[in-house]
Amino acid sequence: MSQKNKPNTKRWNDDHPTKIRIRVVGHEEYTVNVSLDMRVTQLRKMLELATGIPYNIQRLTYLDAAELVDNSTLEDNDVVPGGAIDLLVWPTWSNLVEKAIMGQIAEIMELGVCYDIPFSSPITDYMDNETKMAWIEKRAFVVLCIGVHQENVELCDNILPLVKNRNTRTPLGRTPLHIAASQGKSDMLKYLLDKGFKLHAKDKDDKKAIDLASLFGHPESERFLFMSAWEELREKIGSCQKKKETAKSMKKEETVSGNVSSFKGSHTNPEEKPETMVKKLSTRTSFKGSPTNPEEKPETMVKKLSTRTSKKSLKKKRQEDVHVDEMEEEILSIDEEIKPVKDVCPVIGSCQNSDSFRQYLLALKKQCRNFGYTASLIDDHLQWLDNVKYRSFHHNPVISENIG
Incomplete structure (x- = not known):
């Protein structure tokens, strides 16, 4: 993994930081700073920004592959400093997320992100046209979030026309602009603003992109958003x-x-x-x-x-x-x-x-x-x-x- 794609998580818990490892869908591994009294749901919210994978499709497991319960703390699950938590996704998303992380555009386009390219699964067979179109656009948005985190402009160029609503958000109210700001990706911020994403969009915690840039310690991105x-x-x-x-x-x-x-x-x-x-x-x-x-x-x-x-x-x-x-x-x-x-x-x-x-x-x-x-x-x-x-x-x- 390149230096520029390292996730920023230090400022989430500065009181008693503990390093743990996050293995993302078996392809990337990060070391992040957390506290052992952090709840699993808080970790998932943090990892949405740190990996680009939306909160609602994440599954966190530890040691015995049992899924961690949201209301439990890391200490409750016997997570120790240096321990490795696996970030997985639900089966219907696993292939798509894996290809998005690897940047395989041709394969991604055949995995239900484009209405013009036939795609069939046990889920889509029971959908009407309106429901299927919403489902397809949702999948395209997930790929866009991962592409923004990876700073893969070519992937974003191919996916953006499929995400017609620039106000589409994750369940936590975040746009790709929030993800780019939290990771200090100033070039990607400019790219997203040029493509029509809203500068003042707030997430469910009432935070704008500039707030996340400040929270995670990215003065260059913060100044760029301020001047914008x-x-x-x-x-x-x-x-x-x-x-x-x-x-x-x-x-x-x-x-x-x-x-x-x-x-x-x-x-x-x-x-x-x-x-x-x-x-x-x-x-x-x-x-x-x-x-x-x-x-x-x-x-x-x-x-x-x-x-x-x-x-x-x-x-x-x-x-x-x-x-x-x-x-x-x-x-x-x-x-x-x-x-x-x-x-x-x-x-x-x-x-x-x-x-x-x-x-x-x-x-x-x-x-x-x-x-x-x-x-x-x-x-x-x-x-x-x-x-x-x-x-x-x-x-x-x-x-x-x-x-x-």
């Missing part, structure tokens, strides 16, 4: 400003058209002015007013018609303005959040090192105070920067050893 989040925010600012300009122009056009069309004249000539109508009605010798009031004067009748028309125009205008008002309300809510950022020159992309980025954050903090905003968020980022810088000098990046 800022770039995404900057794009959001540009989109917000365009929406706001569109909303303003729409409201301006509606106001102008409303003023012009508040009076629509007679039925024969919609553009006719009230004065002209009064003159015409006054010159008619047979004019006897409205049916309800034969003595009604032309001026009064025209005034009523004008008022009625303007009310209809106002009602229509209010209905048409609902969408514009909702759009502007949404823009304003976003605008309040990003106002301090908009007033600082866009130097996010030009920050090449931690010192220049610190200067940018300090400038941003000053702008926040000028606009009356609390700078707690900026303080958090500065603290994050200090932690990253500290870890880059003092944290040992070696998480586990390959002893296979």
